Amino acid sequence: MNIPFNKPYLTGKESHYLYDAVSTGKLSGNGKYTQLCQSHLENTYGFEKCLLTTSCTDALEMAAILINIEPGDEVIMPSYTFVSTANAFVLRGAKIVFADSRSDHPGFDEATLENLITDKTKAIVPVHYAGVACDMDCIMKIADKHNLFVIEDAAQAIDSYYVFKDGSKKALGSIGHLAAFSFHETKNIIAGEGGMLVVNDNQFAKRAEIIWEKGTNRSAFFRGEVDKYGWVDVGSSFLPSELISSFLWAQIENIQSIQNKRKVLWDLYYKLLQVWANDNEIKMPFVPNFATNNAHMFYLICKNVKQRTVIIDTLRSANVHAVFHYLSLHKSPFYSDKHDGRDLPYTDNYSECLVRLPLFYELSTEEIYHIVKVLLNCKFDG
Known part of the structure; x- marks a missing residue:
């Protein structure tokens, strides 16, 4: 697979x-x-x-x-x-x-x-x-x-x-x-x-x-x-x-049928990973009470970059492609010397610790179960 x-x-x-x-x-x-x-x-x-x-x-x-x-x-x-x-x-x-x-x-x-x-x-x-x-x-x-x-x-x-x-x-x-x-x-x-x-x-x-x-x-x-x-x-x-x-x-x-399917997949990820994430100090996606969820992405926030690397590498070894996301723009080669010097700790934390899981319309429930099984078998030190 x-x-x-x-x-x-x-x-x-x-x-x-x-x-x-x-x-x-x-x-x-x-x-x-x-x-x-x-x-x-x-x-x-x-x-x-x-x-x-x-x-x-x-x-x-x-x-x-x-x-x-x-x-x-x-x-x-x-x-x-x-x-x-x-x-x-x-x-x-x-x-x-x-x-x-x-x-x-x-x-x-x-x-x-x-x-x-x-x-x-x-x-x-x-x-x-x-x-x-x-x-x-x-x-x-x-x-x-x-x-x-x-x-x-x-x-x-x-x-x-x-x-x-x-x-x-x-x-x-x-x-x-x-x-x-x-x-x-x-x-x-x-x-x-x-x-x-x-x-x-x-x-x-x-x-x-x-x-x-x-x-x-x-x-x-x-x-x-x-x-x-x-x-x-x-x-x-x-x-x-x-x-x-x-x-x-x-x-x-076809936007409503696309949205409905994506939300089903998002909800399945959340249901299957909730206990595992909590046990490993991994944060799940959060939707404030002033927002709705359009199921654009499903992400995890790891406790450190080492844990994220284990997740990405373990998934890759099982032929599952997961990715990290943005790098902090205030630390970018182009803008770092133009930034005013303030620390932005949460930005840096997401840059180092956030990982995105596959999520697309034709992703099957069988494939999500496979991804979750791989994640449950990740070996974290400590």
Whole structure:
């Protein structure tokens, strides 16, 4: 039995929609399938405006342009995240102020946030790690108090929600001024590469479309709103081709069945590993009461790097591919000398101790039982 870390799932409709897109003769962006995807996601999740992009990285870069990030501006974000979260703002000249993770979850520690704000702070970028919400009520109140923009990095968070104290819910990505999603092949729904910018603050809606279309008002022209189009702002080629959008549409149509299966697999892991994890001082995934779980990933937090190495090596010897995740950005070769020197102990702990287990749609219960059996036989010293 050979179990990869990830296997992209195909619903069966991807090739049909790709063929249909090709048959229309409209292969460039913002055609039938782009508009289908955008309108469906807006209506399903309450996003004000969706713009598909070629990657989540592109969506984040659009967000940085939209809020007019300039050299000297400061942007607060977690250190435990993918480099794109930071790069999007570094490219515009911003200084990144890294926040530590929570003690109970790799996501952003909201309690440290206000102490990091200065008169140069322009934005807060919470990252919904593993599709589990940051405390958005807390973050938005702080942002409103200090007149800051909030850009949700929701790369892993499709179909996940923030739960307010009254029990009401809002989809992650619908709360901040802007949000970015990923449809990379490792995500719950995929397009190979692909992403999406969500615009929830109407002041950005028109400009976002212009930036998306290389700095032109081309989209307005094709809607008949202007009689010609030209270069009116900065921008780039952020929108994806219809081939990417048509592939994504097949995934979006099946999102609930995909989500239901992933949650069954996640729950099975949790049930089978709970006692073993406790016995070995290994922490299981934690979902705060203000969050839902979209089963994006199943991870374990080991008590030290040695224990994690044993787990990864033992699984590898049984042909199971498990991986660690992010390295602390504040200690990265590129940014370590730009960081302000604060210790971020929880970030470093997750970098050294977190391991991700295989989780994908076609993973079978038999394979999970096999993975668990291997884990139960791990030999830890001491």
